[in-house]
Structures are given as structure tokens and as C-alpha cells.
Amino acid sequence: MIGGLRLPQGKGGGAKRQVDLEAFIKNLENELKAQGKEEQRAPSPPQQKRKSSILDFMSAEAQGKGPSEAPSAKAANVARSEGAQKATPALAQTPPKAEERPEQKGVEKRPAELEWLRPSSEFYLESPQQRPEPSNWWSTQEDGYVDSARGYLLEVRYEGEVGKAVALLYDSQQGRVVKWVDRTGHKPYFLTNMPVEQEDGKPVVDLTKYKSFSNLAVVTKRDPLTNKDVRLTKVVVDDPLAVRTLRKVVADRGYKVWEADIKYFLNYIYDNLLIPGMPYEVSTSWSPLNWRRGEDLEKTIRESFPDDLKDLALDWVPIFEEPSPKVPKVALDIEVFTPGEGHFPDPSKADMPVMSVSLVDDTGRRQVLLLARDGAEFGGEEPPNAEIELFDSERAMLLEALRRVSRYAVIFTFNGDNFDLPYIYNRLLNLGLSPDDLPMTFLQDYVTFRRALHVDLHKLFDIKALQTYAFGNKYREKSLDAVAEALLGQTKYKLTKFIDYVSLEELASYNLQDAVLTMGLVTFNNELTWNLLVLLMRISKTGLEEVSRSQVSAWIRGTLYWEHRRRGLLIPSSDDIEAIGSQSPRSMAIIKDKKYRGAIVLQPPQGVFFNVVVLDFASLYPSVIRNWNLSYETVNNPYCSKFVEAPEVGHRICMERKGISSQLVGLLRDFRVKVYKRKAKDRSLTEQERIWYDTVQAAMKVYINASYGVFGNESFAFYSLPVAESVTAIGRAILLDTLKKASELNLHILYGDTDSLFIWDPPKEALEELVRYVQEAHGLDLEVDKVFRLVLFSGLKKNYVGFEGDNFVIKGMLAKKSSTPEFIKFETSEVMKILAATRGPEDLEKTLEALRDKVQEIYNKLRRREYTLDQLAISVMLSKDPSEYKKNTPQHVKAALLLIKDGTPVSKGDIVSFVKTKDRLGVKPVRLARLSDVDTSKYLEYVRSAFEQFLLAFGVKWDELAGVKKIV
Incomplete structure (x- = not known):
């Protein structure tokens, strides 16, 4: 198609030929004039208004229209074959109404409000001089924001244009993302021990001379380190950037500051106790919208959870029981002309044309927008089940692509932060548009959309905790090809020659396959990736774009910050935590660049062994944190009088009150083991419910298994070396005691690594006795993880290959x-x-x-x-x-x-x-x-x-x- 018009095609689906564009357009204009005369004689349909620019079509979308259902492959093929048999090309027909489309099996239908819109083909036939300038329809409050909203909270942003927090909610009734500007009066702030005023009534520090200063207020918080209430001054400002300036002013006068380095949009979430990924209704205040309370779980929680966790568990149940929102999703991928093989286009310059844009949505619709550039020729097979359109204007092609993706709630890319989106953005600037003309915006260090959200899967799959605990280390390299092959069993399209020289059909196939793989990584295994994202949003109390670009330490920090606000606790500074737990560690690191000693790894033998059983301590370190009450405020705290001593390192652990980290890790651990692992296997539930609960327990596994290591990471907000050291010391003591018991039972231990034991040809009775002992002595579950029929040990640590049936596990033996x-x-x-x-x-x-x-x-x-x-x-x-x-x-x-x-x-x-x-x-x-x-x-x-x-x-x-x- 040229600007929405299909190119002529030989009969019978034969090879296509290039056409003279001027002659083609001249012929088409004559046809349009003739068609226009026919239309003048016919009454105009009501509410049919010509759109003056591509962005007017976006404006129409903003008023309630969303993405369409995917036309069936059969319908698409019919349209192409009909066009191929005409001597002159016909205008692309508007897709049939929803009730006229053939039914798609296995495709969930969109609400009726999501009717598809096709832009006027006349727009693309105008010359650049005649083309109207795009209108920035999203910049007005009337069009851009709503006074009230109902839907799933996906993200909170701070928008400087309105100077307030803006919430993005997916409204399932309208089938689109709506933006609500804060009306609660919330403002940025930080806390300090600076008095509000001196005895003479004058301010201690005059902050009124700073333009963004708003006011001071006195607040009372509970100090989690001393367990006492403290009165603090709240310094309120109008602009989040002013926090950095005023906190320095106050600190330079010798006063302490707290909670001054939290991103404002996260602060807004914590203060309002919001849970991203959950449904709300909001006008002047936030209210949960029909949350599922899981009444059937109350009995289980009352009977099997510790007393200190019962009420907390009931509060958390809706997070796991509320289904994941079904939002319209699309994958986007572009291909750019490159001056030579091996050269990678620079998105900051965007000096080369975009050759094609592919879009694949979660209903199966596949679209490829191609640029009719010099030297591009037809030849080859088209990608199946795809809508292919050819444009004579790169600018029109890119704007049309943005128009289409902007109607979806979430846009997925693979490396879109570093390439696709900044390239499109800067390319359109080079083509004469201004930033206000585009539905895109820069937030922090990535590009996203004003009315939609952007998730870069490259950054998501690069998160080590997800790679290890959610996807079982199935992929090692983080490229699209490697991840897709490991998780989907599919790979990128293999080009026959360098991309600049392939036919238009081959370019379309290559570009489309990347978008297919990207969407496949979102929707495979019943939308596993999307559901994991939603659950991690809820657990970490973090919006979609932030959680998908953050490592697990940021997730845990978010959970702890939110829980501190819920309990009215002061969030201590790193200096406060270091001062209270500053007792020097008594163990020595034996791993290079680590400040504390890690786990025990036994020296393996060298040889080949048959029938090797691998026993695994279920959630060893999370269980240690829970059972030993380990938290930043409970280790070496001088304000505690009742404590126990950690083995080997001698750190004193307070037992007078429950630590906040111990409670939260224990809560998720108990939910996973006592509730959701069982629900995932409960045959009385529907298959869809079991799949959801299996994802719930997988999300918990990701979270709790990463929870212990963050305390030994200096960049973590609650960094505490004594906590990290105590966790590993207790783990070592448990493993050594287990090895001693195994020896008494005459079990042959081949190898041990952190939380697992490799036992050669063990008697069943001895195994059962060992499992029973560990449960009684340490309160831990020792489970059979694998039964290898064959294991090869090289004699090096963390270096073996084991075969379980025909599947194998490799550690350290491959580059x-x-x-x-x-x-x-x-x-x-x-x-x-x-x-x-x-x-x-x-x-x-x-x-x-x-x-x-x-x-x-x-x-x-x-x-x-x-x-x-x-x-x-x-x-x-x-x-x-x-x-x-x-x-x-x-x-x-x-x-x-x-x-x-x-x-x-x-x-x-x-x-x-x-x-x-x-x-x-x-x-x-x-x-x-x-x-x-x-x-x-x-x-x-x-x-x-x-x-x-x-x-x-x-x-x-x-x-x-x-x-x-x-x-x-």
C-alpha cells in the first residue's frame, strides 16, 4: 500500500513489480475525483468528519477508541487477492464491523468500544507543503486528564506541565489508559530534626526565600531502631527537584534529614498506601475497587500462620487473589538502513531512514509498515497472516505507527529503551516535528508514551532474579534470539544477505519475526511474563515501567518503604543503620571482593556416578531470616535486652519484637509453602486458576530467594553487614550439622553447595530419617530436588553435568x-x-x-x-x-x-x-x-x-x- 493504498500485484500471487509513483498517484487522483463526484450525489453519513492530520486520528482514539480485533488470516488474504486482480489499485477498504468479521477461535474479543479506526488515505497524498502541522492534542487538560477514574493502577508519574502526580489507570470499560491528576493535595517533602522555629519565634533556617518552598509541619514517627516515638519537622515543597536543594541547606546547618532521596512518584504511592496492579476508583481520594478478599483462605491463615503474621496475611490476600488485568498489548520493532554490515545505527543521531516498522498485538494481529525507498525491490514470499503496507513517506509511516501503538495500554519492545523508541523519537525530530507533536516523552533514562506504558523486555529478562528463579536459568545470553530460543523454541528470521539488500518481502519477514518473538515472550505459558510483572508490581509496590527496569533490591526496598509508611515508622538513613549495627564482623570473607564469608561448598570428587539424589533445603536463607528474626533493626541493637547469638560470628539478634524484614520474608514464604504451591496443584480448581496460582508462587519464589543477599549490598537502602553475615553463618551451621547427621546414617555425600546435598545411591529409610531430623532440629524442609541417573564431576567446585532422564543440567562446564x-x-x-x-x-x-x-x-x-x-x-x-x-x-x-x-x-x-x-x-x-x-x-x-x-x-x-x- 502507498500511504494506506495497496500496490498492484500480479494475478495468482506472482512476483510484484515496482511502479512509477508519480503516474500511480496521478491515476489515483483521477479515480478519487470520480469517486468524489459519486459521493456528492449520495448523502454523507452522519458524524463523518475529515481529519486534517495524523494526530487528529489519535485524538479520536483519546475519546474512547482503542485497538481492533485482529482480522482473520482468511479475510486478509481475500482482500489482497481481490486487489491483485484489478487493473488499477483500489482504496484499502475499512475493516468490516465487529459483527461482520469471521469468528476467531481462541482469541479473546475486545469490548465493542475498541472499534478499529483507519486514517484517511488522502492525508498521505498531500505534499509536505500542503500537509497540516500535527496538533498537540494531548497537551490540554481537557483532552489529557480526567477528574475521576475507575481501573487498574499501572503507574504514577510526576508531570511538570501540571506540577502534580499523575496516575495512569487502565479502564477496562473504555478499553484504554486514562490519566488522573492528583486532587488529594499531596506534595513532595522530606523530614528533619530541625525545629520549626527558635524560642523567639523566628525560623531556625529561613526557607521562605526559596521559590519552591511550601510550608513546614510537625509530624510524629516511630523510630524502628530505638522503638520510640520522635517528633520531626516535615519540609514541604512544590517541586520534587527542590527536595535536593533544601535538604542540602538543612544538612549544611548541622541537622539530620530523612526520606529525602525517595523518587516523588514512589513517595506518592507509599503515602497513599497504593498497590500498583490493583483496581481502584479515584476522584478526590483513593478507594479499592471490588478487591477479592479470599474469604476461603481466612481459616487456613488463622490455623497455620504464626500469630504475628495472621492479620498481616489477611491484608495481603487480595494482592494474590485479584486476577491480572487483561490490557491491550502490542510489540513494536523497527529496522533501520545501515551504511555497512556490522554497523549499528546511532539512535542519538538517527541519521539513517527507518525501513520498516512491525506491530504484533496480543490478539494475533500482525502488521508491517514498509518504506518504498530507492533500490528496494519485490521478490519472495510474504510473511503469512500479516497485513503489509507500503509508504512513500518515512514521516507518514512513523506517525502512522505511533498512531496505532498509542491506542494500546502497554507497548513492549526488546531493547526499545536504547534503540527503537529513541530512534523513532529523534528521527521524527530530524524529519521536522517538534517534541510536542509526538505522543512520546522522556522519563528519567528511557522513552515512553504519554497515554500508554512502555516495557523493554531486554531489561526485564536481564534481571538476574527473574532469570534464575522464574525462568530456571533456561537462557544465558540476553539477546532476543537467545531468550526466545530458550523460552519459546523459536529464533529470529535468518536473512539470505545483508538486510539493506534483501527484498521487501524478506525485510518484512525479518522485521515481523522480531515483533512476533517479543510478543511471544509476553504471552507464552498463559501470559506468564505479564502475570509475573503484575504480581511483582503488587508485592514491590512499584509501577509497571519502574519495576520492569529495576533489580530485585529495588523491589525489596519498595516493599519495606511501603510497609514503614503503613506502620507509621521512620525510614532510617544508612548512617543510622550502620551506627546501630557497627559491631565488627568476626568472620572473614573467603570470596574475592566480598565483605563477609559466604556459603559452604564441599570439594567434589572426580569421577562418574550413577543414581545420585540431590536434596535441597527449601528456601534455606529466607527460612533463616524468618526463624531467627533477622532484620536491620534486630541485629546488634543496643536497645534490646533479650537476644540470641548467631553461631560463629557472634552477632546478637533481638528477640523482644519482630523485625520488619523477618515478618515480610516469612509472610511470603508461608504464603508460598502453605497456600499457593498447594493451590497450584488443586484439581478442584479450574485450569486457569491453577495457572494463576502457580504464577503467584513463582513470583514469591523470585522475591524471597533474593531477599537475603540485598543486606550485603552497599547500594541497598537497608544495607546491614551484620544481617548478611548472620544469614550465611547460620546457613553454614545448619549444613554442617546436616552433614554430621548424614554421616551417622552412613549416607555417602558426594558434594554440597550452599543449600543442596548430592547423595550417592542412598537407602530410602536413611533419607527419610535425615529429612525428619532437619525438620525437627532446624524447622526446615529438606526436599528431593533431582534424581540424576548419571553425574560427571570434574573435581572442580560448581563444575558438573547431571542427566535426569534425557534432560541434563550443566554447571560451569560451558563457556x-x-x-x-x-x-x-x-x-x-x-x-x-x-x-x-x-x-x-x-x-x-x-x-x-x-x-x-x-x-x-x-x-x-x-x-x-x-x-x-x-x-x-x-x-x-x-x-x-x-x-x-x-x-x-x-x-x-x-x-x-x-x-x-x-x-x-x-x-x-x-x-x-x-x-x-x-x-x-x-x-x-x-x-x-x-x-x-x-x-x-x-x-x-x-x-x-x-x-x-x-x-x-x-x-x-x-x-x-x-x-x-x-x-x-
């Missing part, structure tokens, strides 16, 4: 870096097939011989140069421009400099692929290298690091391999 050459990855998968064929001791000799042969085969292939340059390539991203490397020049930078010398522009962010060579420099970029340049001896080091540990398990040293050692 996990994204720079690992492809031939190593491939050959490793081949080695795993060899090992998997080992079924008993009688197969060991055959397995070892096959391993020897495989390593010899790899060596021979290297020597004969049978691997391609692409298979040997090492790919590394430039973290800065090559010219910025002054002293040490890494290998990938040397390769980049060779590319620049050859005339290929290379800069920060580009991926440099190179091979190791025999010349003085030692490297060459792939595009400049030949196979004869490759230094095979350097690649044998990769082979050795990848496969030597497998051989060690069989007692074979690398140097014992005949022939291979000769080229090292």
Missing part, C-alpha cells in the same frame, strides 16, 4: 559468554549426545572412547580448516568508540580499527566479528579474513576449556590425548 564461537556451541551439543547415551557402568569405556574420538575429530577439522569463518567468529560489542581506547587495545577493538581503515564506519554499540590470525596483530575482522589466515592453535584453547572437564571426570588429562597436544 557462557556470548562471544563463544559457534563451532564450540555446536560441538558441545554433540558431546552431550554422547554422554546421554551412557546408561550404566558397562557403557563408560565406550563413552570415553567416543569422547576421545570427538575431540580428535574437532582437532582434525580445525587443522583441515573445515569450519567456516562464521563458525570461528568471535563477536563482541564495542562499549565505546574505538578512538577512546588509549592504553590497552582489546582484540575486538583491533579488528574494529582494521574495519575503519578499510572504509567501514564503526562506532560504540556496533558488534565486531573477528577471527584469531597468525599475523603480528593476531586478529582480523571476518569480512577481511580468509580461512588461511586463521591460527588454529589459538582455537584449540577454546576446545580445551570447553571439553577438558568432561575428560577429567573419566580420569583423562588433556595432555594424554595423542596428536592434539602437539599444536597447543
Whole structure:
């Protein structure tokens, strides 16, 4: 289509041809004039008003229209085939009304209010001089904000235009995000021990001369460290930025300040005790909207939860019982013209045209917007079930893409913070638009939308806690290709040549697949990722955009801040916590760069073992925090008279009152074990309910398993070295005591790591006795985690491979870096097939011989140069421009400099692929290298690091391999 018009196509779906655009438009204008005369004779339909600009269509959306249902593949194909058989192209037809569309099985229908809008094709036929300037419809309060709202709270922002907090709620009745400006009178502030006034009535510090100062107020808070009430002065300002200025003024006069470094939009959430992800109604105050209270759980909580957690648990039940909101979601991906292979476009400059934009929503609708640029040709198959449109104006294409995505509640990208959205934003500025013309805005360090929310999945899947506890370490690299292959079993589209030279159909297929994978990562496993996000929002008391870009320490901090406000507690400063728990640690770190000693890791044997049972302490460290009452205000607190001493380190733990961290971690731990793990398996519930509850327990697992480590992180707001040290010391004591009991029961312990034990061929009765002992002595559950039929230990710590059925678990035996050459990855998968064929001791000799042969085969292939340059390539991203490397020049930078010398522009962010060579420099970029340049001896080091540990398990040293050692 040209600006919403379909291009002519050969009959029978044959190859398309380029058309002369001027002749095409001239012909089309004549047709439009003739069509206009026909329309003059017919009465105009009511309420049909021509839109003067693309943003007028957005304005129509703002008044209640949302995204459409996806037209069926069959309907789309019919429309294309009809257009292909006409001598002259016809106008794109408006999609059929909802009641006329064919029913889509398995697709949830949108409310009737979400009728699709198609922009006037006339807009795109106007010349740039005739085209009206876009209108900034969202900047007026009448169009942009509502006085009252009902819906799911997704985010709170501070908007300088109105000088207030603005809440974004998804209204399911209207099918869109609405924006409500605060009417509660809330303002930014901080607390201080500075008196309001001196004895003579004059202010201690005159803050009235500062423009943003509002007023002072006296408040009473409970100090969690001393457990006493304190009277403090609340310094209220009109602008959040003024907090930074005035807190320094007050501190410079010798007074202490508290709660002065909390982001204002988070402060607003905490003060109003809001829970993002939950439904509310709001006008002049906030009220929960029909929360599910889980009355059926009250009996379970009363009977099985500790007394100090019963009431707190009942307050938290709605967080887990309220279903996740069903909001319209879309994935966006762009492709940009690049001047050469290996070059990565710079979004800050945005000096190259956007070639295509792909959109895929959660109903299955797939759209590709293509730019009819010079040199672009047709040829090849179209992506199936996709709507493809061709534009002669890059500006029109980008504005149309923004118009469409702005109708959704949440826009998902993969690396959209660093590339897609800033590129679109800056590209449109380069094309003559002003920031006010765009429905996008910069917030902190990312780009989002004024009327929608943006989630960058690259940052989300980079969160270590999610990678480990929610997705089971299924992916190691964080690229879209790697994550999608691990979680979806799908990969990116493989191009036949460099992207700038492929056909329009192939470009569409490549671009569309990225958007398909992005949306797939949101919706797979019954929207697991989306539901996890909602639950983490609720637990951490953090909005969607913030929680998806924060590490787990920020989530835990949010929960603690919110709970401090609920209890009327003063949030202590890091200096306060350090002062009260400043007793020097008595243990010594044995891990480099760590301030305290970690867990016990037993020295494993070297060998191959069959029937190995792995026992796991269920939530060891969270259970220690709960059972031992560990919290920043309970360890080494001089205001406590009743305490116990942590083993080995001697820190004193207060037992007079419950610690806030101990309670919250214990609450989530008990909810997971006693309620939601059971509900996830309850066959009396519907499948949808079980899936939801399984996600609930998974979110809790992510949270509680990351809860102990944050106390040893200096950047954590409640950093407390004595707490972190006590947790690991108690954990070590429990593991040592368990090992002692296992020895008494004649169990053969092969290996132990932090919270797990590897036991070789254990008798069932002895295992049951060990489990019973740990529960009675330490109040912990010892569970069977895995039963390996085969385990290979190299003799190194955290270094083994175990087979459970045909599945395997690898620790430390593979190069996990994204720079690992492809031939190593491939050959490793081949080695795993060899090992998997080992079924008993009688197969060991055959397995070892096959391993020897495989390593010899790899060596021979290297020597004969049978691997391609692409298979040997090492790919590394430039973290800065090559010219910025002054002293040490890494290998990938040397390769980049060779590319620049050859005339290929290379800069920060580009991926440099190179091979190791025999010349003085030692490297060459792939595009400049030949196979004869490759230094095979350097690649044998990769082979050795990848496969030597497998051989060690069989007692074979690398140097014992005949022939291979000769080229090292």
C-alpha cells in the first residue's frame, strides 16, 4: 500500500513489480475525483468528519477508541487477492464491523468500544507543503486528564506541565489508559530534626526565600531502631527537584534529614498506601475497587500462620487473589538502513531512514509498515497472516505507527529503551516535528508514551532474579534470539544477505519475526511474563515501567518503604543503620571482593556416578531470616535486652519484637509453602486458576530467594553487614550439622553447595530419617530436588553435568559468554549426545572412547580448516568508540580499527566479528579474513576449556590425548 493504498500485484500471487509513483498517484487522483463526484450525489453519513492530520486520528482514539480485533488470516488474504486482480489499485477498504468479521477461535474479543479506526488515505497524498502541522492534542487538560477514574493502577508519574502526580489507570470499560491528576493535595517533602522555629519565634533556617518552598509541619514517627516515638519537622515543597536543594541547606546547618532521596512518584504511592496492579476508583481520594478478599483462605491463615503474621496475611490476600488485568498489548520493532554490515545505527543521531516498522498485538494481529525507498525491490514470499503496507513517506509511516501503538495500554519492545523508541523519537525530530507533536516523552533514562506504558523486555529478562528463579536459568545470553530460543523454541528470521539488500518481502519477514518473538515472550505459558510483572508490581509496590527496569533490591526496598509508611515508622538513613549495627564482623570473607564469608561448598570428587539424589533445603536463607528474626533493626541493637547469638560470628539478634524484614520474608514464604504451591496443584480448581496460582508462587519464589543477599549490598537502602553475615553463618551451621547427621546414617555425600546435598545411591529409610531430623532440629524442609541417573564431576567446585532422564543440567562446564564461537556451541551439543547415551557402568569405556574420538575429530577439522569463518567468529560489542581506547587495545577493538581503515564506519554499540590470525596483530575482522589466515592453535584453547572437564571426570588429562597436544 502507498500511504494506506495497496500496490498492484500480479494475478495468482506472482512476483510484484515496482511502479512509477508519480503516474500511480496521478491515476489515483483521477479515480478519487470520480469517486468524489459519486459521493456528492449520495448523502454523507452522519458524524463523518475529515481529519486534517495524523494526530487528529489519535485524538479520536483519546475519546474512547482503542485497538481492533485482529482480522482473520482468511479475510486478509481475500482482500489482497481481490486487489491483485484489478487493473488499477483500489482504496484499502475499512475493516468490516465487529459483527461482520469471521469468528476467531481462541482469541479473546475486545469490548465493542475498541472499534478499529483507519486514517484517511488522502492525508498521505498531500505534499509536505500542503500537509497540516500535527496538533498537540494531548497537551490540554481537557483532552489529557480526567477528574475521576475507575481501573487498574499501572503507574504514577510526576508531570511538570501540571506540577502534580499523575496516575495512569487502565479502564477496562473504555478499553484504554486514562490519566488522573492528583486532587488529594499531596506534595513532595522530606523530614528533619530541625525545629520549626527558635524560642523567639523566628525560623531556625529561613526557607521562605526559596521559590519552591511550601510550608513546614510537625509530624510524629516511630523510630524502628530505638522503638520510640520522635517528633520531626516535615519540609514541604512544590517541586520534587527542590527536595535536593533544601535538604542540602538543612544538612549544611548541622541537622539530620530523612526520606529525602525517595523518587516523588514512589513517595506518592507509599503515602497513599497504593498497590500498583490493583483496581481502584479515584476522584478526590483513593478507594479499592471490588478487591477479592479470599474469604476461603481466612481459616487456613488463622490455623497455620504464626500469630504475628495472621492479620498481616489477611491484608495481603487480595494482592494474590485479584486476577491480572487483561490490557491491550502490542510489540513494536523497527529496522533501520545501515551504511555497512556490522554497523549499528546511532539512535542519538538517527541519521539513517527507518525501513520498516512491525506491530504484533496480543490478539494475533500482525502488521508491517514498509518504506518504498530507492533500490528496494519485490521478490519472495510474504510473511503469512500479516497485513503489509507500503509508504512513500518515512514521516507518514512513523506517525502512522505511533498512531496505532498509542491506542494500546502497554507497548513492549526488546531493547526499545536504547534503540527503537529513541530512534523513532529523534528521527521524527530530524524529519521536522517538534517534541510536542509526538505522543512520546522522556522519563528519567528511557522513552515512553504519554497515554500508554512502555516495557523493554531486554531489561526485564536481564534481571538476574527473574532469570534464575522464574525462568530456571533456561537462557544465558540476553539477546532476543537467545531468550526466545530458550523460552519459546523459536529464533529470529535468518536473512539470505545483508538486510539493506534483501527484498521487501524478506525485510518484512525479518522485521515481523522480531515483533512476533517479543510478543511471544509476553504471552507464552498463559501470559506468564505479564502475570509475573503484575504480581511483582503488587508485592514491590512499584509501577509497571519502574519495576520492569529495576533489580530485585529495588523491589525489596519498595516493599519495606511501603510497609514503614503503613506502620507509621521512620525510614532510617544508612548512617543510622550502620551506627546501630557497627559491631565488627568476626568472620572473614573467603570470596574475592566480598565483605563477609559466604556459603559452604564441599570439594567434589572426580569421577562418574550413577543414581545420585540431590536434596535441597527449601528456601534455606529466607527460612533463616524468618526463624531467627533477622532484620536491620534486630541485629546488634543496643536497645534490646533479650537476644540470641548467631553461631560463629557472634552477632546478637533481638528477640523482644519482630523485625520488619523477618515478618515480610516469612509472610511470603508461608504464603508460598502453605497456600499457593498447594493451590497450584488443586484439581478442584479450574485450569486457569491453577495457572494463576502457580504464577503467584513463582513470583514469591523470585522475591524471597533474593531477599537475603540485598543486606550485603552497599547500594541497598537497608544495607546491614551484620544481617548478611548472620544469614550465611547460620546457613553454614545448619549444613554442617546436616552433614554430621548424614554421616551417622552412613549416607555417602558426594558434594554440597550452599543449600543442596548430592547423595550417592542412598537407602530410602536413611533419607527419610535425615529429612525428619532437619525438620525437627532446624524447622526446615529438606526436599528431593533431582534424581540424576548419571553425574560427571570434574573435581572442580560448581563444575558438573547431571542427566535426569534425557534432560541434563550443566554447571560451569560451558563457556557462557556470548562471544563463544559457534563451532564450540555446536560441538558441545554433540558431546552431550554422547554422554546421554551412557546408561550404566558397562557403557563408560565406550563413552570415553567416543569422547576421545570427538575431540580428535574437532582437532582434525580445525587443522583441515573445515569450519567456516562464521563458525570461528568471535563477536563482541564495542562499549565505546574505538578512538577512546588509549592504553590497552582489546582484540575486538583491533579488528574494529582494521574495519575503519578499510572504509567501514564503526562506532560504540556496533558488534565486531573477528577471527584469531597468525599475523603480528593476531586478529582480523571476518569480512577481511580468509580461512588461511586463521591460527588454529589459538582455537584449540577454546576446545580445551570447553571439553577438558568432561575428560577429567573419566580420569583423562588433556595432555594424554595423542596428536592434539602437539599444536597447543
